[in-house]
Amino acid sequence: MPLKEIGAFLLVLVAVFLFGNLWFHFVEAILRRIKSRFSRRRKPPAWHPFPSDKEE
Amino acid sequence: MGLFGKLFKGPEIDMEKSRANAEKMRVLFDHVVKDGADYRLIFGYTEDVSRFNYGFVHGSKTKIGNLIVGWNEASQTIVVVPTVPDLSGCGEPTWYRRAEILKAYRNKYPTDAFVIYPDKKGYIAINAYDWLEDERLYVYVSQEQELAAFTDFFMNKFATK
Incomplete structure (x- = not known):
């Protein structure tokens, strides 16, 4: 019986962990969308790829 | 060396990979900085830690920015x-x-980051270590001597207090 209870408790912990992760990524996605709306007009920073003639 | 000796020796640095990355750092630096060859280089990184509270989920996020740090002793300049x-x-x-x-x-x-305030509005804190193992987050380069030289330059010629 205690084993079952321990198992159930661990299952609840796993469910809380999974829901917490989902919630985190859900809020992050919303915030990212809001931020991208406001920064659409901003020029992305200049980026220089590794010079192709120096590649091994 | 025995089995336990090997087990407890800790991680070994792949010097070939480190040398290749040091060369790549040099190529990139010289590509974007005029007279780049006049600068000595180390790898450094910045850490941006922010807290979040999304209701019942809260914690902190760390953003790591990799940097190629060049310094010129003669002109007392860090790039x-x-x-x-x-x-x-x-x-x-x-x-x-x-x-x-x-x-x-x-x-x-x-x-023990190297902190530079270009003005009152902002600052940059450069962290640098001899070697960082995690290739997903940091440039894989062993730089014991270069870091010692940079630390000496920063402390004795660049720091303002």
Whole structure:
């Protein structure tokens, strides 16, 4: 019986962990969308790829 | 060396990979910085820690920015070029000339970062270590001697207090 209870408790912990992760990524996605709306007009920073003639 | 000796020796540095990355750092730096060859280089990184509270989920997020840090003793200048761990490219360089900065010092707590305030509005805290194992987050390069030289330059010629 205690084993079952321990198992159930661990299952609840796993469910809380999974829901917490989902919630985190859900809020992050919303915030990212809001931020991208406001920064659409901003020029992305200049980026220089590794010079192709120096590649091994 | 016995089995236990091997087990407890700790991680070994792949010097070939480290040398290749040091060369790539040099190519990138020279590509975006005029007279780049006049600068010595180390790898450094910045850490941006922010807290979040999304209702019942809260914690902190750390963003790591990889940097190629060049320094020139003669002109007392540090140049910082943002890059990525695989060194596939880099951003625009930023110059910090000792004569033009507000202040520079080495932090003590929570990290021994090299801190430069170009003006009152912002600062950059450069963390640097001999070698960092995690290739997904940091440039894989062993730089014991270069870091010692940079630390000496920063503390004795660049720091303002």
